[in-house]
Amino acid sequence: MAKLKLVAKEFKKMNDPSDKTSKHIKYVCYVQSSSIPQEIEEWMATNPREQKMSTNVAQKIKNSLVENDNFHELNRGVLMSSSSAEWNNKTEELIITLDDPELHGNIDGGHTLRAILEAKSKNSLSNDRYVFFEIFEGLETPVELAAARNTSVQVDLKSIAELENSFEVIKQAFAEVDFAYRIQYKMNEHYNEVDISTIDVREIIAILLMFSQEVYPYKNSHGILSETQPIQCYSGKEASLRKFLYSGGSTEKLQKQAREKMIRNMQPIIKDIFELWEEIEVSFASISNKAGKRYGTRKYAKFDANKVVGKSFFKQQDLQYIIPKGLMYPLVGAFRALIQINDDGSYYWQCPPSEVWNKIGQKLVSMLLDEKTENPDVIAKNSNLWSNLFKEIYIFGYMK
Numbered sequence: 267m268a269k270l271k272l273v274a275k276e277f278k279k280m281n282d283p284s285d286k287t288s289k290h291i292k293y294v295c296y297v298q299s300s301s302i303p304q305e306i307e308e309w310m311a312t313n314p315r316e317q318k319m320s321t322n323v324a325q326k327i328k329n330s331l332v333e334n335d336n337f338h339e340l341n342r343g344v345l346m347s348s349s350s351a352e353w354n355n356k357t358e359e360l361i362i363t364l365d366d367p368e369l370h371g372n373i374d375g376g377h378t379l380r381a382i383l384e385a386k387s388k389n390s391l392s393n394d395r396y397v398f399f400e401i402f403e404g405l406e407t408p409v410e411l412a413a414a415r416n417t418s419v420q421v422d423l424k425s426i427a428e429l430e431n432s433f434e435v436i437k438q439a440f441a442e443v444d445f446a447y448r449i450q451y452k453m454n455e456h457y458n459e460v461d462i463s464t465i466d467v468r469e470i471i472a473i474l475l476m477f478s479q480e481v482y483p484y485k486n487s488h489g490i491l492s493e494t495q496p497i498q499c500y501s502g503k504e505a506s507l508r509k510f511l512y513s514g515g516s517t518e519k520l521q522k523q524a525r526e527k528m529i530r531n532m533q534p535i536i537k538d539i540f541e542l543w544e545e546i547e548v549s550f551a552s553i554s555n556k557a558g559k560r561y562g563t564r565k566y567a568k569f570d571a572n573k574v575v576g577k578s579f580f581k582q583q584d585l586q587y588i589i590p591k592g593l594m595y596p597l598v599g600a601f602r603a604l605i606q607i608n609d610d611g612s613y614y615w616q617c618p619p620s621e622v623w624n625k626i627g628q629k630l631v632s633m634l635l636d637e638k639t640e641n642p643d644v645i646a647k648n649s650n651l652w653s654n655l656f657k658e659i660y661i662f663g664y665m666k
Contacts, residue, residue, distance in 0.1 A: 267365050268309065273301035274360040275396065277353035289404035293351045295360065296338050299331070299382045299395040306379060309364050309371030312347055312408040314425040316455045317376045319384070327381045331395060343398030344375035347408050351401045362401060368431070369405065373412045423507055424467055425452035432511055432522070433467060435529045439536055440470070445580050463582065468503040471510045475499050476599040477539060479613075480528050481509055484602055484656070491660070495652035496602075500595035531611045540580055542619045543598050547578045549623075550631065551587035557628035559635045566590050566642055592642025593634055600630070600655035604663045616663045626662050630655060 274295040282288035318324065331337055347370050350363045364370035372379060378397060385391040405411065412429055427433060428451040440446045450464040475481050475496060482496040499506050514524020529536075551569075554561035562569035567587045569575070574584040579594075601623075604616045623630075633654060637645050645651065 267363070268305060270303055270306055270309075270362040270364065271301075272303070272360045272362065273298040273358050274353055274399070275358065277355070277360065291403040293353075293399075293401040293403070295353070295399050295401075296396040297344075297360065297399045298393065299337075299397050300386060300391050300393050302379070302382055302386070302397075304383060304387075306372065307383065309367065310376060310379075311367050312369065312371040312373050312412065312429070313376045314412045314429045314452060316452060317380045319377070319380055324377045324381065327377055328385070331381055331385055332390070335394065338396040338398050341378055341397060342375065343400060344378055345373045345411070346399065346401045347371060347373055347405045347411075348401050348403055350403055369408060371408075373402075373408050423504065423511075427507070427511055428452040428467075432525075435526045436467065436470065439529050439533055443537060443540065445540075445582075463577065465580070466503070468507045472499040472503050472506040473539065473543065473595075473598070474529070474532065474536070475506050475509060476595070477532065477535070477602045477605060477613075478528055479605060479607060480524070480531075481513065482602070484605070484660075491657070493653065495649050495656070496599055497596075497647055497649060497652060499599065500591065500646045527611070531607075532613050535605070535613045535615060538615065538619060539598075539601075542601060542623065543594065544578055544581050544583075545620060546598060546623060546627075547589050547594060548583055548585070549627070550589045550593070553627045554631045554635060557632045557635075559632060561587060561635070564635075564640060566640070590642035592644075592646035595646050596648075596652045596655055597630060597634060599652065600659050603656050603660035622659055622662055626658065630658060633658065 274297050277293060277295045280292045280294065282290050319328075327341065330340055334340055346362060348362045349365045349370055351360065352363075353360045382391065382395075382397065402411070408429065412426070424433075433451050436449075437446075437451075440449065445465060448462055448465050449467055449470060451467050455464065476499045482492075482494065482499075484492055486492050510525055510528075512521055514521050514527075551561045551567065561567055567589075569587050572586055574586060576585045576588045577583065578585055601619045604619055604622065606614050606616050608614060633651070634645065637648065637651060639645060
């Protein structure tokens with residue numbers, strides 16, 4: 267719980283005009299910017315995106331704060347959710363009470379708040395700068411309001427999903443992996459942490475869905491190998507996110523149950539999937555060269571006399587060759603052929619995927635690099651290639 271003490275000029279209460287039974291109350295006022303406490307930074311989780319303060323929009327807010335006496339009229343202001351707001355008309359003291367970090371705090375105007383706090387910390391904020399505040403009391407959830415108000419730069423679906431706690435099952439499943447802290451669940455998350463190379467949660471979900479037998483079963487109801495390939499996992503990260511969030515039923519409850527069940531069933535192989543990706547990415551070039559394919563001659567390899575030209579996606583190992591995702595997705599995705607399912611729904615491997623890669627990696631790489639095009643994007647959208655890689659692993663895995 268926190269009680270934020272600010273100074274406000276005037277203060278107006280506005281009840282819901284269309285629903286007299288509503289407990290939603292809105293207060294509006296002009297707050298003295300210099301009175302906003304640093305503590306408010308601890309109540310930003312209700313804002314669906316992190317604030318990137320190096321953008322043109324953020325810079326304009328900073329400039330306006332310095333240059334314009336009527337900043338309170340030019341700026342859209344700050345929107346807050348609170349458990350209560352009380353104003354003393356004699357002292358002009360405004361107390362905003364915040365109880366629940368998932369419900370109360372800043373919903374919109376995060377860049378404005380950051381700009382004000384930054385100027386305050388540098389002692390460059392004039393006492394005559396005011397900012398418009400809207401404070402909602404009685405909200406059951408900040409999600410709908412956040413989605414509606416954050417329109418100057420459109421909030422992406424993953425940011426809203428994070429606000430709705432839709433990724434909790436992902437966070438739990440990846441809690442022990444060494445790259446968990448780099449996963450980006452909402453817009454601009456970790457942006458100001460220069461040493462972190464972020465991984466969009468949509469990429470994590472897309473890779474998982476390639477192996478999901480609920481979303482992309484490799485056998486149909488008759489036990490025959492399916493012709494459907496999870497190409498959309500490569501070409502449509504947003505579509506993959508929607509499948510993860512909304513499959514399983516028409517209600518939020520059913521959708522939540524479906525995604526949690528899917529990840530729970532996949533849990534025994536999740537770590538293996540991403541270790542397999544790492545192993546293939548790091549060894550791809552050497553396997554190619556052993557197969558006589560001279561991978562370094564490909565433009566997209568970016569080979570430069572054994573210099574380090576990149577980092578592996580998940581473990582950030584030094585790479586002397588770049589392996590485009592257009593090659594990685596169909597190759598890694600083909601290993602779904604090794605999935606088996608226990609009676610309780612949990613997944614296991616027919617045989618270790620690393621063993622299969624070591625045995626037939628040269629053949630798989632040759633199939634990829636023998637494609638007529640050298641455009642990785644075109645390669646990744648070739649359904650015949652996906653199918654052939656899958657069948658090669660299936661045959662080896664079950665008939666060796």
